[in-house]
Amino acid sequence: APTPEQLEFERLIETDSRVEPTDWMPEAYRKTLIRQISQHAHSEIIGMQPEGNWITRAPSLKRKAILMAKVQDEAGHGLYLYSAAQTLGISRDAMYDQLLSGTAKYSSIFNYTTPTWADMGSIGWLVDGAAICNQVPLCRCSYGPYGRAMVRICKEESFHQRQGFEILLTLMRGTPEQQRMAQESVNRWYAPALMMFGPPDGESPNSQRSMAWKIKRFSNDELRQRFVDMLVPQAEVLGVTLPDPDIRWNEERGHYDFGVLDWDEFYEVLAGRGQANTVRLANRRAAHDDGAWVREAARAYAAREDADRST
Ligand code: 3HC
Numbered sequence: 109a110p111t112p113e114q115l116e117f118e119r120l121i122e123t124d125s126r127v128e129p130t131d132w133m134p135e136a137y138r139k140t141l142i143r144q145i146s147q148h149a150h151s152e153i154i155g156m157q158p159e160g161n162w163i164t165r166a167p168s169l170k171r172k173a174i175l176m177a178k179v180q181d182e183a184g185h186g187l188y189l190y191s192a193a194q195t196l197g198i199s200r201d202a203m204y205d206q207l208l209s210g211t212a213k214y215s216s217i218f219n220y221t222t223p224t225w226a227d228m229g230s231i232g233w234l235v236d237g238a239a240i241c242n243q244v245p246l247c248r249c250s251y252g253p254y255g256r257a258m259v260r261i262c263k264e265e266s267f268h269q270r271q272g273f274e275i276l277l278t279l280m281r282g283t284p285e286q287q288r289m290a291q292e293s294v295n296r297w298y299a300p301a302l303m304m305f306g307p308p309d310g311e312s313p314n315s316q317r318s319m320a321w322k323i324k325r326f327s328n329d330e331l332r333q334r335f336v337d338m339l340v341p342q343a344e345v346l347g348v349t350l351p352d353p354d355i356r357w358n359e360e361r362g363h364y365d366f367g368v369l370d371w372d373e374f375y376e377v378l379a380g381r382g383q384a385n386t387v388r389l390a391n392r393r394a395a396h397d398d399g400a401w402v403r404e405a406a407r408a409y410a411a412r413e414d415a416d417r418s419t
Contacts, residue, residue: 113132114132114134116131116132117131117132117133117134117137120250121250121320121321121322124248124250124322125250126250126251126252126255127250127251127252128252128253129195129196129252129253136317137251137321138196138197140314140317140318140321140323141193141196141251141254141323142193142196142197142198143314144314144318144323145189145192145193145196145254146189146190146193146198146203146206146212147212147213147214147215148189149185149186149187149188149189149190149192149193149203150186150203150206150207150212150213150214151214151215151218152182152183152185152186152189153182153183153186153207153214153392154207154214154215154218154388154392155182155214155215155217155218155235156179156182156183156186157218157388157391157392158218158220158221158222158227158231158384159175159178159179159182159222159228159231160179161222162175162222162225162227162228163175163176163179165225166225166228167225171228171275174271175228178232178267178268178271181264181267181268184264185261185264188257188260188261189254189257189261190203191253191257192253192254192257195253204396207389207392208389208392208393208396210380210389213378215304216300216303216304216374216377216378216382217235217238217300217301217303217304218384218388219377219382219383219384219385219388220296220297220300220382220383220384221383221384224289224292224293225275225289226275226276226279226286226289226290226292226293226294227293227296227297228272228275229272229273229274229275229276229279229290229293230272230276230290230293230294230296230297231272231297232268232269232270232271232272232273232275233269233272233273233275233276233342233346234272234294234297234298234301234339235272235297235301235304236265236268236269236272237269237272237301237335237338237339238301238302238304238305238335239265239268239304240262240265240266240269241305241331241334241335241338242304242305242331243258243261243262243265244258244262245324245325245326245331246258246323246325247259247262248322248325249322249323249325250321250322250323251323254323273342273346276290276293276294276346276348277345277346280346280347280348287347290346290348291348291349294343294348294349294350294351295351298350298351298352299351299352299369299370299373300373300377301335302332302335302336302366302369303369303371303373303374305328305329305331305332305335306328307328307371307374308328308329308371309327309328309329311371312327312328315327315328333363333364336355336363336364336366337363337364340355340364352366352367353367354366354367354368355367
């Protein structure tokens with residue numbers, strides 16, 4: 109028979125209430141949240157690299173300032189999410205070790221390179237746009253610290269999405285060369301952005317349980333469809349062509365049909381064989397090593413503070 113704690117946990121989930129760190133929870137619930145939230149945090153931190161690549165090369169001081177603010181936001185999202193994961197009993201160092209050792213997953217999208225400035229527009233419009241579709245429902249996640257972290261993150265993501273859209277709009281209103289650069293970038297980022305939502309529902313081992321526990325509110329395919337429905341009219345305003353000849357309005361479904369995605373590419377990227385997996389991890393490891401003195405100094409300072417307090 110279920111224990112009183114199990115019944116209480118079930119009640120919290122049933123009534124759309126929040127499970128808090130001090131509440132009893134099934135070990136599998138704790139584990140899948142540590143899995144998802146730590147991967148989400150890793151994604152934010154690794155996600156700083158593709159865009160950071162253009163901070164020193166932005167075309168104007170204004171674009172540089174906006175891009176710097178955005179990359180700093182991603183760092184903050186990462187710290188928020190690491191802290192949310194720590195409330196489940198995993199240490200920050202353990203999560204860092206998982207990332208640095210190459211065993212942790214992070215979003216496939218950040219293993220793609222950013223060869224042109226237009227990629228800053230595509231990342232904002234497509235990657236942050238997809239992240240918003242995926243993260244707004246997470247504001248209602250049954251685990252309190254994760255859902256609450258999402259509220260602030262989603263507000264900042266909408267600024268990220270808008271500034272990306274505006275970069276592409278500026279380029280599409282520019283010279284033919286700028287238009288070609290914007291279109292070429294959208295051609296590279298469209299399909300990988302759709303893969304951010306995860307594999308098709310039939311190949312998603314975590315979805316069923318995540319949805320039963322109200323961690324995941326909509327399936328991977330549902331959110332992917334919502335994103336495409338949002339993208340098509342925006343692409344028309346931009347004047348860019350989405351690189352998918354199968355996109356067409358389906359009156360019956362009330363949604364846009366779109367083409368099949370290359371899931372072999374997705375699993376190749378997950379296996380570490382994407383365009384930039386190696387360099388992303390190498391950069392992260394170097395940053396960790398270069399930052400060791402800061403961690404040592406902070407620990408020494410904290411120890412001296414403690415010693416001063418106890419005398
Ligand atoms: N990249 C890498 N791995 C992915 C992936 C992707 N795009 N999509 C799925 N996977 C992995 C899953 O982690 C899972 O592996 P695991 O069991 O070892 O963790 C496996 O593929 C099967 O996928 P499932 O659909 O069963 O997994 P989930 O139920 O966890 O769904 C998810 C995947 C929709 C990404 C979900 O984990 C999620 O919503 N995560 C939180 C949000 C997130 O991480 N968004 C992407 C980051 S982009 C971002 O935040 C930066 C933005 O600010 C620009």
